[in-house]
Amino acid sequence: xxxxxxxxxxxxxxxxxxxxxxxxxxxxxxxxxxxxxxxxxxxxxxxxxxxxxxxxxxxxxxxxxxxxxxxxxxxxxxxxxxxxxxxxxxxxxxxxxxxxxxxxxxxxxxxxxxxxxxxxxxxxxxxxxxxxxxxxxxxxxxxxxxxxxxxxxxxxxxxxxxxxxxxxxxxxxxxxxxxxxxxxxxxxxxxxxxxxxxxxxxxxxxxxxxxxxxxxxxxxxxxxxxxxxxxxxxxxxxxxxxxxxxxxxxxxxxxxxxxxxxxxxxxxxxxxxxxxxxxxxxxxxxxxxxxxxxxxxxxxxxx
Amino acid sequence: xxxxxxxxxxxxxxxxxxxxxxxxxxxxxxxxxxxxxxxxxxxxxxxxxxxxxxxxxxxxxxxxxxxxxxxxxxxxxxxxxxxxxxxxxxxxxxxxxxxxxxxxxxxxxxxxxxxxxxxxxxxxxxxxxxxxxxxxxxxxxxxxxxxxxxxxxxxxxxxxxxxxxxxxxxxxxxxxxxxxxxxxxxxxxxxxxxxxxxxxxxxxxxxxxxxxxxxxxxxxxxxxxxxxxxxxxxxxxxxxxxxxxxxxxxxxxxxxxxxxxxxxxxxxxxxxxxxxxxxxxxxxxxxxxxxxxxxxxxxxxxx
Numbered sequence: 001x002x003x004x005x006x007x008x009x010x011x012x013x014x015x016x017x018x019x020x021x022x023x024x025x026x027x028x029x030x031x032x033x034x035x036x037x038x039x040x041x042x043x044x045x046x047x048x049x050x051x052x053x054x055x056x057x058x059x060x061x062x063x064x065x066x067x068x069x070x071x072x073x074x075x076x077x078x079x080x081x082x083x084x085x086x087x088x089x090x091x092x093x094x095x096x097x098x099x100x101x102x103x104x105x106x107x108x109x110x111x112x113x114x115x116x117x118x119x120x121x122x123x124x125x126x127x128x129x130x131x132x133x134x135x136x137x138x139x140x141x142x143x144x145x146x147x148x149x150x151x152x153x154x155x156x157x158x159x160x161x162x163x164x165x166x167x168x169x170x171x172x173x174x175x176x177x178x179x180x181x182x183x184x185x186x187x188x189x190x191x192x193x194x195x196x197x198x199x200x201x202x203x204x205x206x207x208x209x210x211x212x213x214x215x216x217x218x219x220x221x222x223x224x225x226x227x228x229x230x231x232x233x234x235x236x237x238x239x240x241x242x243x244x245x246x247x248x249x250x251x252x253x254x255x256x257x258x259x260x261x262x263x264x265x266x267x268x269x270x271x272x273x274x275x276x277x278x279x280x281x282x283x284x285x286x287x288x289x290x291x292x293x294x295x296x297x298x299x300x301x302x303x
Numbered sequence: 304x305x306x307x308x309x310x311x312x313x314x315x316x317x318x319x320x321x322x323x324x325x326x327x328x329x330x331x332x333x334x335x336x337x338x339x340x341x342x343x344x345x346x347x348x349x350x351x352x353x354x355x356x357x358x359x360x361x362x363x364x365x366x367x368x369x370x371x372x373x374x375x376x377x378x379x380x381x382x383x384x385x386x387x388x389x390x391x392x393x394x395x396x397x398x399x400x401x402x403x404x405x406x407x408x409x410x411x412x413x414x415x416x417x418x419x420x421x422x423x424x425x426x427x428x429x430x431x432x433x434x435x436x437x438x439x440x441x442x443x444x445x446x447x448x449x450x451x452x453x454x455x456x457x458x459x460x461x462x463x464x465x466x467x468x469x470x471x472x473x474x475x476x477x478x479x480x481x482x483x484x485x486x487x488x489x490x491x492x493x494x495x496x497x498x499x500x501x502x503x504x505x506x507x508x509x510x511x512x513x514x515x516x517x518x519x520x521x522x523x524x525x526x527x528x529x530x531x532x533x534x535x536x537x538x539x540x541x542x543x544x545x546x547x548x549x550x551x552x553x554x555x556x557x558x559x560x561x562x563x564x565x566x567x568x569x570x571x572x573x574x575x576x577x578x579x580x581x582x583x584x585x586x587x588x589x590x591x592x593x594x595x596x597x598x599x600x601x602x603x604x605x606x
Contacts, residue, residue, distance in 0.1 A: 016521035025517065028577045029406075029509075056389045084581075086359045087406065103332075103390065106407025106545050110509045116519035154466040163457040164511045165523055165531040204507075206332075206413045208467045214328065216419035217556060218319035220468055228468040242409050253520060274331045278387075 009125035012116060013255045025121065027114040031085040034121050042081070043122035047095040048296050049129040050289075051111070053243070055080075055089035055100040061132070061289050062091035062098045068293045069094060069302060096296060101131075101243065105204060108243045112250045119256075128179070128299075129258045131247050132288035135200070135239040136210060137264025138229055142276065143284045145193055145291060147180050148200040148260035149236070151244035154209060156201065156235035160249035173248035179259040186294040193287050198238025200260055202245040210240050212272040229268055239264050261288040312428035315419060316558045328424065330417040334388040337424050345384070346425035350398040351599050352432040353592075354414070356546070358383075358392035358403040364435070364592050365394035365401045371596045372397060372605060399599060404434075404546065408507060411546045415553045422559075431482070431602075432561045434550050435591035438503070438542040439513060440567025441532055445579065446587045448496060448594060450483050451503040451563035452539070454547035457512060459504065459538035463552035476551035482562040489597040496590050501541025503563055505548040513543050515575040532571055542567050564591040 003011045019025065026033040050065075052058055059078060066072035071094050081090040088111055089100045099115060101108040108131075119127060137144055150158040151173040160171045180197055187195035207215025211225040232240070244260045251258035263284045265274050274281070297303035306314045322328065329336040353368075355361055362381060369375040374397050384393040391414055392403045402418060404411040411434075422430060440447055453461040454476040463474045483500055490498035510518025514528040535543075547563045554561035566587045568577050577584070600606035 014519055016516075016518060018516045018521055019519075022517065024576075024578075026576050026578055054389050086357050102405045102407075102410055103413060104405075104407050104409025106507045106509070107405055107410050109507070110406060113510045113519045120519075155469045162508055162512060163506070165514055165527060166458045166534075169511075203466070204409045204412070205465060206409070207416045208472075209409075209465060211468055213319075213321045214325065215319060216317055216322075216416045216423075216553070218321055224468060231469075250519070273327075273329050275327075275329055 005125060010255065011123065011125050012119040012127060014116060014120045015253060019117065019120070025117060027118055029085065029087040029110050030082045030090065030114050030118065032082065032118065039118060039122040043097070043118060044124060045095055046092070046097045046119070046122070046124050047127060049097045049099065049127060050132055050292055051099050051101050051108070051129065052132045053101060053103050057285060058089055058098040058100045059091055062093050062096070064289055065096050065293050065296065066093040068297060069300065104242045105202070105246045109246050109250070112247065116254050127256055129251055129256050130292050131243060131260045132292055133241055133243065133262045134265050134285060135241040135262040136266055136268045137239050138233045138237055138268050140196065140238060140264050140267060141194060142264055142266050143193060143287065144264050145187065145195045145287050146200060146239040146262050146264065147183050147195065147197045148175055148244055149180065149197050150199045151175065151248040151260065152199050152201050152235070152237065153245055154201065154203050156232060156237065160245040171249035172252060173245045174252055175248050175259060176257040179257055183259055183261065183291060183295055186298065187291055190290065190294055192290065195291070196238055199236040200244045200262065201232055201237045201240045203240060203242055206242065214272045240268065261291055263287045308428060313558065314426065314428050315422040315430060317419060317423045318556060322420065322423070328420060330421055332388065332390040332413050333385045333393065333417050333421065335385065335421065342421060342425040346400065346421060347427060348398055349395070349400045349422070349425070349427050350430060352400045352402065352430060353435055353595055354402050354404050354432065355435045356404060356406050360588060361392055361401040361403045362394055365396050365399070367592055368399050368596050368599065369396040371600060372603065407545045408505070408549045412549050412553070415550065419557050430559055432554055432559050433595050434546060434563045435595055436544055436546065436565045437568050437588060438544040438565040439569055439571045440542050441536045441540055441571050443499065443541060443567050443570060444497060445567055445569050446496060446590065447567045448490065448498045448590050449503060449542040449565050449567065450486050450498065450500045451478055451547055452483065452500050453502045454478065454551040454563065455502050455504050455538070455540065456548055457504065457506050459535060459540065463548040474552035475555060476548045477555060478551050478562060479560040482560055486562060486564065486594060486598055489601065490594055493593065493597055495593065498594070499541055502539040503547045503565065504535055504540045504543045506543060506545055509545065517575045543571065564594055566590045
């Protein structure tokens with residue numbers, strides 16, 4: 001659900017009647033606030049948001065997209081807009097905002113609550129949001145990019161479960177089919193790396209939760225592990241990460257078109273450890289950035 | 304459970320038969336590994352570990368404890384031992400290791416899996432671990448320090464639930480009663496701030512999961528919120544944070560004595576937003592550090 005303004009633009013919807021009644025809203029983990037910052041002036045023109053786990057990767061993305069959009073100037077610096085806190089980092093160039101979210105559902109959840117309120121306070125309209133990240137692949141060559149069709153939980157259900165006031169609430173994790181098509185068309189045009197559409201499994205743990213044999217605890221066999229990964233593959237899962245279900249659920253509830261674009265760092269059917277050389281991993285991590293940059297350029301008529 | 308070496312010291316126990324058979328173990332999110340780093344030489348003397356969400360706070364703690372233990376030298380730098388990754392940060396001085404863990408159960412889970420493997424590879428013995436952090440208080444004046452008796456979930460149960468190969472597994476979150484007594488005795492000796500023993504509720508979300516009225520979504524009333532917080536208080540909960548259940552469960556399963564020491568930044572019965580001035584919050588955040596430093600000094604016979 002979104003609300004439209006008088007120009008027919010879609011504003012970000014906040015499903016909380018208390019917010020408009022607050023005299024001040026402190027976005028604590030961003031170190032930003034409605035009284036201390038002119039949010040419409042700083043963020044009002046944002047149209048594309050990229051979120052990812054690592055702060056340094058988000059800064060790298062902003063440098064890259066600035067070049068791609070012809071907005072970079074020599075010796076340009078990109079200040080962290082969340083200065084004074086190390087919970088998250090945020091960078092902006094023109095209509096593009098990049099925000100780090102740390103690892104796991106709770107961390108990205110905090111970030112999205114505050115991001116959506118920021119977009120609301122800043123009166124942003126017609127926003128599209130991408131999660132660009134890394135993941136473990138199932139049956140794909142490392143370096144493949146997966147566009148998430150459905151974000152599913154560790155039982156392969158397209159649901160996000162949370163506890164609100166101690167009661168179980170389940171939200172849908174449907175993602176925007178049109179965005180997937182548009183991204184897939186970009187990938188075909190680029191033809192630089194393998195790109196597939198598949199389901200993405202989101203877990204609360206990296207080791208036992210993803211069937212790894214190399215955590216501090218492991219009470220199952222290699223056979224159990226492969227049976228689980230095979231069952232995931234049979235359910236359409238092509239990669240595993242730790243943020244997609246809440247990302248899909250929260251974006252959907254706020255009416256913001258959203259896509260999940262993750263590169264696979266390894267094939268989990270071949271192992272558990274990420275042992276590729278540093279420069280290979282760095283190149284892999286640039287692939288979702290390149291794909292989303294292509295999308296943004298097309299939308300802005302610059303491609 | 305721990306294993307003893309020939310000197311009667313307690314070694315860190317790894318409940319995973321696969322680890323000892325691995326030719327190399329890459330601790331990916333630390334950017335450390337058994338082939339690339341001499342882990343026993345770097346970490347073998349670690350006896351006290353402090354973990355906390357924020358990297359900069361962990362660096363501040365190492366500076367502080369170095370001064371307290373008389374190990375600081377003028378212009379001393381404390382290099383980040385996880386150089387080359389921004390997932391976590393790690394600092395060390397003498398027998399004290401400080402590691403950041405980000406926000407939420409999945410993030411600290413990744414860190415603890417790799418930390419316990421690091422301690423195992425480094426052949427560390429007789430280790431004690433503390434989580435020092437911030438939290439929301441229930442019925443306490445802001446700035447109070449809570450020593451966690453039981454870490455409980457959002458239904459007030461002393462359990463940590465996780466999904467292993469898609470199946471629900473529940474682990475106990477009991478913490479070490481002796482450590483609480485020792486810390487409480489330090490707090491009484493210091494007599495600098497209010498310190499209480501109580502249960503700590505660990506949630507997967509900061510906004511709806513903790514009954515806040517100021518998230519991007521809120522489908523309940525102020526009355527519902529207060530009823531939930533009152534029920535938590537009736538169940539012995541004195542503060543709310545986002546890491547204690549998995550921290551307690553994983554430390555227990557590894558046989559490492561552990562304590563959770565969190566300061567309350569606000570009283571949730573009076574509000575949801577953290578609006579105290581920056582310098583007041585900074586001083587609050589130093590309180591768990593001071594308490595743990597007092598404990599370490601006592602144990603080392605330096606107090």
